[in-house]
Amino acid sequence: MNLFAEIRSLVIASLDDMVGAGELPAGLDTTNVAVEPPRDAAHGDMATNAAMVLAKPAGMQPRAIADALAARLAADPRIVTAEAAGPGFLNMRLAPSVWQGVVRSALKTGRDFGRSDLGKGVRVNVEFVSANPTGPMHVGHTRGAVFGDALAALLDFAGHEVTREYYINDGGAQVDVLARSAYERYREAHGLDPEIAEGLYPGDYLIPVGEALKAKFGDTLLNKPESEWLAEVRDFATAEMLQMIRDDLALLGVTMDVFTSEKAITASGRVEEAIDTLRGMGLIYEGTLEPPKGKLPEDWEEREQTLFRSTAHGDDVDRPVKKSDGSWTYFAPDIAYHWDKVSRGYDQLIDVLGADHGGYVKRLKAVVSALSNGRVPLEVKLIQLVKLFKNGEPFKMSKRAGTFVTLRDVVEQAGADVTRFVMLTRKNDAALDFDFDKVLEQSKDNPVFYVQYAHARVCSVIRKAAEAGIPADDAVLAAADLKKLSHDAELGLARKIAEWPRLVEIAARGQEPHRIAFYLYELASELHALWNRGNEDTSLRFVQEGDAPTSQAKIALARAAGVVISAGLGILGVTPAEEMR
RNA sequence: GGCCCCGUAGCUCAGGGGAUAGAGCGACCGCCUCCUAAGCGGUAGGUCAUAGGUUCGAAUCCUAUCGGGGCCGCCA
Numbered sequence: 001m002n003l004f005a006e007i008r009s010l011v012i013a014s015l016d017d018m019v020g021a022g023e024l025p026a027g028l029d030t031t032n033v034a035v036e037p038p039r040d041a042a043h044g045d046m047a048t049n050a051a052m053v054l055a056k057p058a059g060m061q062p063r064a065i066a067d068a069l070a071a072r073l074a075a076d077p078r079i080v081t082a083e084a085a086g087p088g089f090l091n092m093r094l095a096p097s098v099w100q101g102v103v104r105s106a107l108k109t110g111r112d113f114g115r116s117d118l119g120k121g122v123r124v125n126v127e128f129v130s131a132n133p134t135g136p137m138h139v140g141h142t143r144g145a146v147f148g149d150a151l152a153a154l155l156d157f158a159g160h161e162v163t164r165e166y167y168i169n170d171g172g173a174q175v176d177v178l179a180r181s182a183y184e185r186y187r188e189a190h191g192l193d194p195e196i197a198e199g200l201y202p203g204d205y206l207i208p209v210g211e212a213l214k215a216k217f218g219d220t221l222l223n224k225p226e227s228e229w230l231a232e233v234r235d236f237a238t239a240e241m242l243q244m245i246r247d248d249l250a251l252l253g254v255t256m257d258v259f260t261s262e263k264a265i266t267a268s269g270r271v272e273e274a275i276d277t278l279r280g281m282g283l284i285y286e287g288t289l290e291p292p293k294g295k296l297p298e299d300w301e302e303r304e305q306t307l308f309r310s311t312a313h314g315d316d317v318d319r320p321v322k323k324s325d326g327s328w329t330y331f332a333p334d335i336a337y338h339w340d341k342v343s344r345g346y347d348q349l350i351d352v353l354g355a356d357h358g359g360y361v362k363r364l365k366a367v368v369s370a371l372s373n374g375r376v377p378l379e380v381k382l383i384q385l386v387k388l389f390k391n392g393e394p395f396k397m398s399k400r401a402g403t404f405v406t407l408r409d410v411v412e413q414a415g416a417d418v419t420r421f422v423m424l425t426r427k428n429d430a431a432l433d434f435d436f437d438k439v440l441e442q443s444k445d446n447p448v449f450y451v452q453y454a455h456a457r458v459c460s461v462i463r464k465a466a467e468a469g470i471p472a473d474d475a476v477l478a479a480a481d482l483k484k485l486s487h488d489a490e491l492g493l494a495r496k497i498a499e500w501p502r503l504v505e506i507a508a509r510g511q512e513p514h515r516i517a518f519y520l521y522e523l524a525s526e527l528h529a530l531w532n533r534g535n536e537d538t539s540l541r542f543v544q545e546g547d548a549p550t551s552q553a554k555i556a557l558a559r560a561a562g563v564v565i566s567a568g569l570g571i572l573g574v575t576p577a578e579e580m581r
Numbered sequence: 582g583g584c585c586c587c588g589u590a591g592c593u594c595a596g597g598g599g600a601u602a603g604a605g606c607g608a609c610c611g612c613c614u615c616c617u618a619a620g621c622g623g624u625a626g627g628u629c630a631u632a633g634g635u636u637c638g639a640a641u642c643c644u645a646u647c648g649g650g651g652c653c654g655c656c657a
Contacts, residue, residue: 032598039600049599056637086600087638132657172657289654305655316584323655330657358585359653384586385651426594429586431650433593442619445606453619464616510597518595521604532621535613543616580619 001105002116002501003098004046007078008035011048014072023068025058037499044081044091045495052088062088099494100482106497106560107478111567113560114501118508119160125341126152128352129249129256130167133241134178136205137248137407140354143432144383145407146423146573148352149254150513151381153571158508163346164257170238171262171333177201178241179234183221185210186233190219209240251411252420253573260340262333270336271328274371275306275321277339283309283370289317308335313366335367342372349378350511355429358382379511381428389435414439417574421448424572425517442580447521451565452577454524457531458562459578461542465555470548472555480552489533489540490557496526500564513572520568527561 011033018024033054038047051066058065066084073082073092081093106113128148131141149164156162169175181201184194189210196202213221213236221229242259249255265271278284288302306322308331321332341349349368353360361380368378388395388405395405411419413436422439425447426432444450465472485491500519507515534541542554566576 034599036599039596039602043600047600052599052637062637089600169657174657177657303655320655325655327655329655355586355651358651361585382586382651430594431587444620446619447605449619450605453617457617457620461616468616514595518604521595525604528620529622531616532612532618535615535618535621538615541616545616580617 001102002505003102003498004035004037004502007046007092007094008033008048010073010076010078011035011050011069014069015050015054017072018065018068024054024060024065028054028057030054037495038089038091041492043085043089045094046092048090048092049088051084051090055088066090096486096491097483099491099498100485102498103482103485103494103557103560104478106500106563107474107556110474110563111570113563114504114567115157115159116501116505116508117159118505119155119158121161122159122348123161123163123346124155124348124350125163125165125344125346126155126350126352127165127167127341128152129245129254130169130353131245132169132174133238133245134174135201135203135241136244139386139388139405139407139410139434140383142252142407142410142419143386143423144352144354145249145252145254146420147381147383147428147513149252150420150424150516150572151350151352151511153573154504154508154513154516155511157567157571158504160348160508164255165341166256166259167337168238168242168259168261168263170242171266172330175234175238176230178237179230180226182206182209182213182237182240183226183229183233186213186217186221189214190222192222205244206237209237212236212240248407251408252416260337262337265336265340266333270340271332274336274339275332278308278335278370281370283312284321285309287318289320308363308367310363310366310370313369315362315366319363319366331363334364335371338364338367338378339371342368342376346376349376351378351380352428353380353382355382355384381511383428384431386423386432386434389433389437391437410434417452418448420573421451421517421569424513427512427514447517448574449580450528451520451524451569452574453580454527455562455565455569455576456578456580457527458558458565461555461558464543465551468543468545468551470543470551470555472552472559474559477552477556477559480556481549482553482556484550484553485557487540489530490554493526493530493557493561496523497560497564500568516568516571520565520572523561523564523568527558 012030015024015028015030019026019028033048033050035046035048038044050069051062054065055062063084066088070082070084070090073079073090078094078098079092080095083091085091126148129137129141129145131137137145152162152164177200181196184196184200185206188194188207213233216236221233275284285307286304287307288304289307303324305320305324307318308321310319311317319331320329321335323329338349351364361382364380365378368376418439422434423432438446439448442449462472485494503515503519507513530540542551542558544551544554569576
């Protein structure tokens, strides 16, 4: 139940009544009428801009509309006061019973409180991570993994039918490089000196792969030309790398629904099919590209090649799908892959990519637009860099030296919960500082801890109630006499809880899981504040010794906040702590 | 040369058409015989990069400019 949506319906219905009564002209567009929490709580519980939005089309003064609307709204039992203010806002105060109802609703529906049917019937594919299967996942992948997983969970919570998908780039030259690198480790496993030439992957993580190759193939691959071992070693090493990546993802609690292999797509002839389909639309042609403007690359020369007319779908220039020697470009399998996703019947595609893929976005959108006849929107979420700090000092990673910071390093040092939460406290298109010291600090400076602590306090209250002989399980709490929740400080917490379903929809619409993290921080703050009020005013404590009914009402409120924190952390993939030790 | 992201308090960042622009940190002043003070309350701190435009209304949308970062060729 989204209280704001309910009151908006009431406002719209009241506007319709006004039209019926001749107080407003018919045919007004109400899509921009909003019901929101006012910026300043002193203005009331909810505000609508209806009068300001409609004043001009209705040819009336905002104030006149607001006053007439206020009179109608005030007749509803949920609304205590409705008054025009400022430039034409209509501020409303809601009855305590409404807030009490929110608490009860949260307790009855539990962690499903706030679930939305916003995305009902919408099939969404979220593709994320898609790291090359050539090594362990590093920090950048970690953020993409966390973001994609949380976004998927958020969309699911908002009613979408979500598929989490990983695209395995196992078809390009990089897996050949992997094979050669692994082969050197295989030689090493036989006591030979590995020759890690420039361009090969130097990381130690391939040493066990070399051992495994030895265990599987013995010495049968030694001293053979590359052509005789490349395919087998490549397949073996790729599988090993993929398993390592799955293990890395598992450390973060990320599980994919679908893995799609580039190699398999290519082998199935989907690339040709996809290009032929585009050709049938007149979007493939032979031609030459304009040289890039500005500084010319030194070896630039005009060459005729097969091009995709992506400019017909919003791109800046047409893009090559074949090199001048007739082989596919990297883009071609991507076309096939996105065509594959479109043909699987999704209503919406989301690609979570590293920010270095920025130049790729328009052509991907063009592909999906063309191949779905504009039916399927593709959203590309670019994940900006993670800057790592330790002791206040940034530390660099060097892939060349094989000394990059891996996902495993981060999770082992910071823990999965902390890593996930921190990486979700920033929107995806802003760079993120990740400071190992700050992130592990157990204080209010650390939002992870702060939110966890709020949840733990709720659990503590319930334990305390049990010790005092007051039943406080969810069924009892849901049936508590919530009319006893009347203090403004208590209703304030209930108001914050009431924002949760609305926030879920806003976050899902914007595909912005970070909003969940910020909301949870605010909710935790409200709870901590109320808690402390109990230090000064004992009547505000949750547990009132010797008064079970009052205690249960207050604990119900705390528990409702706990339920929302738990649900929100669930979306972020963070475990709600029951106690802090 | 073109494209993308960012520019909001001393610092780190929310807010992305609506009222007097928010939070945390840092600074300063308070609050524990009492459910976890691992917390809470308060004070100080702003030309929302700049200049135009759209609008009843702009930090928010548009254009240009200036800063910071990233990307851009038949590479993957």
